[in-house]
Amino acid sequence: MRFEIYHQLGHNNKWNIESIQDENTGEGVIISPRNMNIKKVENLDPEIKRKAIFDPQIFDPHVVNKQMSTYNFYPNTLMTDGFDTGKYSEYSSIYASECIDFQIKNDFKFLVIPTRYYEGMPSVTDLIEFQNEHYVNPFLTHIKNEGVDKDLIVQVVLNLNSAAN
Secondary structure, rough: OOOOEEEEOOOOOOHHHHHHHHHHHOOOOEEEEOOOHHHHOOOHHHHHHHHOEEEEOOOOOOOOOOOOOHOOOHHHHOOOOOHHHHHHHHHHHHHHHHHHHHHHHOOOOOOOOOOOOOOOOOOOHHHHHHHHHHHHHHHHHHHHHHOOOOOEEEOOOOOHHHHOO
């Protein structure tokens, strides 16, 4: 088994980037829109982006901070009246297209299919069904339609009870 080390960019991300470039202290970085607005991400060195993982961070789609609001693909900003779980399926393909297009445009190492966190986690079966319907299938459909051939990361958030089952 092979392990890779990625630096989570956040506070003082210049140090993380220099550490990778100058000291080879990892395979790449994880870019967080919670900590970096869209302009900063787009202006990163292309070599850094080719080794990066972009984590869309929609764990709580009701919450979009100042940095995140600079991206056009957050469900809370796509939906006219803010995020509503009951109406999200109407927007899931738009969200998937915008999020994947951003990742493709910036040539990140992997394409990431995000997930969200649920208070009082549903059963693993329900979680997988919901994740497939709202995230995995719309994202995979767009990736296939774009003809992109990159490795994928699919996020899943589990609590201890879910993981035990």
